[in-house]
Amino acid sequence: MSEAQGEVFDLGYRHYEGPREGRMRARKAIWINGVRTALGIGRGWSSKALPILLFIAVITPAVVISIAAATAGDLVDFPRHDAYYQIISTLLVIFSAIIAPELLCPDRRDGVISLYLVRPLSPTDYVIGRWLAFLSVTLALVYLGQVVLFTGFVLAAEEPVNYLRDNWLDVPRFLLAGLVVAIFTTTIPLTVSAFTTRRAYAAAFVIGLFIISIPVAGILSICEEDHGRQRNEFGQEPEPCRPPTGESAKWFALINLSDVPIHVNDLIFPEENTSEFAQLVAELPSIVPVAWYLLLTIGPGFVLWWRYRRISI
Amino acid sequence: MPPLLEARELTKRYGATIALESVDFQINEGITGLLGPNGAGKSTTIKLFLGLIGPTSGSAEVLGERPYESVESRTRLGYMPEHDCLPASVTAAEFLTHMAQVSGIPPAHARTRAADILRHVGLDEERYRSIGEYSTGMKQRVKLAQALVHDPLLVLLDEPTAGLDPGGREEMLALVRRTGREFGISILLSSHLMGDVESICDRIIVLEGGRVTEEGDVSLFTQETQTLYIDVDDHLEELVAALSKRSIAATVDGLSVVVETENDEQYDAIRDAIVESDARLRRLAPRRHGLTDIFRRAPNE
Amino acid sequence: MLVLLRISVRQLASRSRLILILLLALLPVGLAALVSATLNEDSTSNGEFISTLLDGLLIAGILPIVTMVLATASFGNELEDRTLSYIVLKPVPRWLIVLPKLLASIIVGGLVLIASGVVATLLGASSLGAVLLVLDGNLQATLAVGLALFAGVVTYAAIFTWAGLVSTRAIAFALVYVFLWEGLISSFLGGVRYLSVRGYTLSILHGLDDKSFGPLGERVIEFPAALVGAAVTTAVFFWLTVRRLRRMDVP
Known part of the structure; x- marks a missing residue:
């Protein structure tokens, strides 16, 4: 055989001699894979369409406000960092309800979970990895909006440096409040997803839960004074507005699930939230909305962990 | 290890x-x-x-x-x-x-x-x-x-x-x-x-x-349960006799002689027996017992 | 066709789905009972309360959720079990397959939702215990609620039946449509109400009895436009479903 032909390709099996990083690498892989799944990376276009659509929807308010503020040049009337999470709260719920189940349901439906749990990975590692993955995505989403908003305000201000000096505290505040919001919208949808293998049912259930809780809380705690006056046909003095649940209305306002992290957000920011639910909740001692928030994150979080602890495959 | x-x-x-x-x-x-x-x-x-x-x-x-x-x-x-x-x-x-x-x-x-x-x-x-x-x-x-x-x-x-x-x-x-x-x-x-x-x-x-x-x-x-099928055209009895002379148990199944072999040395003896009996050999085929038989046997143990 | 209708209804009315639907349908009734029990007779916020209940809870939340869970499943089961070919291979025109499927969703969802809305209206319009007395006075309102909900169920069912046939992720897309488009975007852009089933339903409700449902006035479009919109939407999506069924290669 001549020199030129002498190259030999060894196509035989070769053992792996490289590094093995064990459980830590496994946890990291679950986390990264979760982020990729949530965003549809490495999948077909149909898997990417929804995350992209929803991502755009959640970012849009920040972009619109920034542009409006920049053109107006006057920042006073625009919603600011304290109000941003409330503006996007419904969008965020829709996003979480639809995307979060992607991280848990298909693994159980397709049986991939049984391949995970025979690797150097415990059920707890797995579920924490998925939770962190979705939290990362949600955090990126809410922070992105706030950063756009902040940049917009700085650029729109007449004296950007002065603006920065006067308002830099907004940054740590929205970072903290964003974490509060993201943990909330991560935990409940993932917990619901742990109980069904059908992504769609989990999504419908979560959205149903959040959306329906708004009018339920509204009916029980808010009275609509204006319409009441119009409907008084006999020219009598309108009765003082009285919500159907009277004095306890401020407690019933807590039923509105999507506002639960917002009440904590309102404690972080010095500005007053003028929405009706926030006004009602503000009458309560501030420990109440905090405790309610903790109950509705730690509770479902525990259920999620417990559900996967005893998973059988 | x-x-x-x-x-x-x-x-x-x-x-x-x-x-x-x-x-x-x-x-x-x-x-x-x-x-x-x-x-x-x-x-x-x-x-x-x-x-x-x-x-x-x-x-x-x-x-x-x-x-x-x-x-x-x-x-x-x-x-x-x-x-x-x-x-x-x-x-x-x-x-x-x-x-x-x-x-x-x-x-x-x-x-x-x-x-x-x-x-x-x-x-x-x-x-x-x-x-x-x-x-x-x-x-x-x-x-x-x-x-x-x-x-x-x-x-x-x-x-x-x-x-x-x-x-x-x-x-x-x-x-x-x-x-x-x-x-x-x-x-x-x-x-x-x-x-x-x-x-x-x-x-x-x-x-x-x-x-x-x-x-x-x-x-x-599979070895300990190997069965040998010897198909011959004639001289069936002679073959069985020749086999038993070499202390190999054989049974007749139609035109076949069926032998349970225990080790490879027996093949030589079987060859000699066929020659001695002057039977016309048509086919000599091992039939390995599948593991099916293990199940059949197992309950007795 | 009656056979297929019966099969479809039975298939949709599975136990878990029925429990979910009934729980959702009981929610407005329960709330109406609770509130009318605590409100005093001449309270000022009665009408408003009914409107919030019907619009915010029933029409914007429960109606689309119930209909999407039912209608997207009407072909979903066949697609999942790969049994669509059994139905499609029958020598009947395709619209005769789509129609009973659609009717099944409308029957199962419509009955429950209309009952829920009507009872909630009656309860809300009166104080508890006086239901029968006020029935006369509220006949128009009750009728309006029933008809509007019926129109909503039919239109949503037509859209979601099509979606269930086209995509395996129909519910996700349906959720985005209902809560992003109809819920959120329409509250900023009024024109969206002309392209929203929720807009049609509310407008029909308002159009049939604008006295009782006056508070809805600022959120509705013209009554005839709503009727035409609902009818056209239903027809278009029915046709799209038939066309899709004709063109898809059945697994």
């Missing part, structure tokens, strides 16, 4: 149902078959060694460690389940890269390993297609590939030929054989099909009703 797998008085009960009852065995290098009818406790045994479930009593050890108590001990273990376990919407390359990482291999190496192993199972061309588009046989190969992607010392294959057509089954068995012989990866393979185990295993363990009923080298099983 401890044995690859070791079961010591391994018992698993589900309520009143006994899945495994005080099972003892060791598995070392090579291909071992775990044979038994459905419900014999094969899947339970595999799940115990994977640490997916804990034993009621006794111990299941992998390389001297108990996987139920330490998840790290599964680093060098591979598992191919019987049921579906593949995501539909990702490519095989992407899926295997991810699975290698979950086994602890860093991303850059994981990609190489994924490509390598897909080539070895014969999915080189199709690796950038979504797994959802694969045929059953191809999916089965991806399932094997994910069990091998992190280069384990031992893989546990739960019914690897389930649901395959005869052609696919042959290919799968050839692949398993290669994994054991060429790749040097030890294998524990469960099956309810005698043919699978017989054709590729070095050793077999027979499970029935949650107990080990037989254990040993597969050659031992």
